Amino acid sequence: MEINVLEKTPLKLRLYIKDIPLHVLNSIRRVMIAEVPTMAIDSVVFTMNSSVFYDEYIAHRLGLVPLTSEKALEKYKLPEECREAADRGLFTEDCFVKLDLEGKGSEEGLVTLYSGDLKSSDPDVRPVYDKIPIVLLANNQEIRLEAYARLGRGKEHAKWSPVSVAAHKYVPLIHVREEICKGEECKKCIEVCPKDIFELKNGKLAIKQDKILDCSLCRICEEACPYNAIKINWKENEYVLTIESTGALPPKKILLEAIKILENKIDDFMESLKKEGVVK
Amino acid sequence: MMIPVRCFTCGAPIGHLWEEFKKRVEAGENPGKVLDDLGVKRYCCRRMFLSHVEISCEVLNFPKVS
Structure with missing residues (x-):
């Protein structure tokens, strides 16, 4: 697993997480919202x-x-x-x-x-x-x-709830087939993108690398392109986790506390299984 | 009524920003710019400010019946 900090302020934390199953990340997210005291x-x-x-x-x-x-x-x-x-x-x-x-x-x-x-x-x-x-x-x-x-x-x-926002999103993969794309003649995708991700570089369509995570995978560019040159996809097992605190707890503490609570829940579950004789 | 303590939709605290917002908008600043300055980013929180009418200051001065 690989984790990068994208943004860290007293109230906000944004992490880029690689190689984590979605259901694990979602469990942590839900514990942050509903279980952290x-x-x-x-x-x-x-x-x-x-x-x-x-x-x-x-x-x-x-x-x-x-x-x-x-x-x-x-x-x-x-x-x-x-x-x-x-x-x-x-x-x-x-x-x-x-x-x-x-x-x-x-x-x-x-x-x-x-x-x-x-x-x-x-x-x-x-x-x-x-x-x-x-x-x-x-x-x-x-x-x-x-x-x-x-x-x-x-x-x-x-x-x-210690968070006002606790969300995860996919990391977009934007694929432009340059041999079909007409670049400067068309520009439809540039006009239509609500997050302003595309630009023209030397007459060719380019993606603003610093803005790629803003993409909401809305696929309006796919539809707008008359030549079907754009394909939007997402990366497997890579996510961006955003935590925004209400101020009651710092975001780091919320995350650590959530993981602790989730661990305890799983331990409790294991214990019950043993008690009932399902596992030895 | 009074400015809500939190945003109805996302639950982010916004009540503490109201007085500065009001002061600056009354001084002639652009409401959108003030909200950007205050760090109110999402449109759910922004509409809390833009659509708020502070009626309680006026209702307060009527005599109470009970």
Whole structure:
């Protein structure tokens, strides 16, 4: 297996992976979306709300705010253990982080409360972005609430998913038969390509090598070519994996965590097979 | 209502970018250019900004009945 890093920023990771079966890559991708735990607000207790917004509306907005979760993964109990505690109203410290929000409207104009105004009981778990507006308050309006965050998984609610994008795509193989292609006389494929991949070089049709991965295999160029000179295909067992984080976890951590979870799942499966006597 | 915290389609957080977007567009900049600057790439996230009407600031000032 060969892996190249195409792009790496704090929120995005793009990998070119060779010699990996598609179903393995897809399993990892799906685990990243649905199984990697992150922190998010799950229960909100309102002690005062005289704003024009419903409690539910504010609670929903709070739930969607991404919280930093890298250290929380080791510190707090897993979602399966904490889920029932919240239903019974037990906000224990090994499961929940408390975040307080308080604010009052002023006479001078509208007051906006931001995610940065949330006061967390654990400095390792706080909003990733400080400028997300939560509520607007006019004069004589007041809000006081306690929000409780816990670990959860994307399969329970999308707010716990650490990724906004986790996708893989094929690597395109664009084949131009030069003996048929009319080059400068035609140019139909150049005009029609939505990703702007073709160009003319010395009167001949050429492919922009730095843009080849942008190709979405839409095959409009194939159809547009009056001489059938273009053939689009894809490489076997080569893929581009894109991960875009919501900020809760760094993309590298998401990938490693996903692989760990997938491994555990397979181990569990093997164990069950042994227990049932299917394998020895 | 208020600007959504996340994009409806892909789930990327966008709420924190709204105030800068609003300020710069009101100052006369091209909305598309501002979105490029803010790193909002996909069209699902871009329409969240372009189609948003901030109605809550106005509704807020009416007297509450209950």
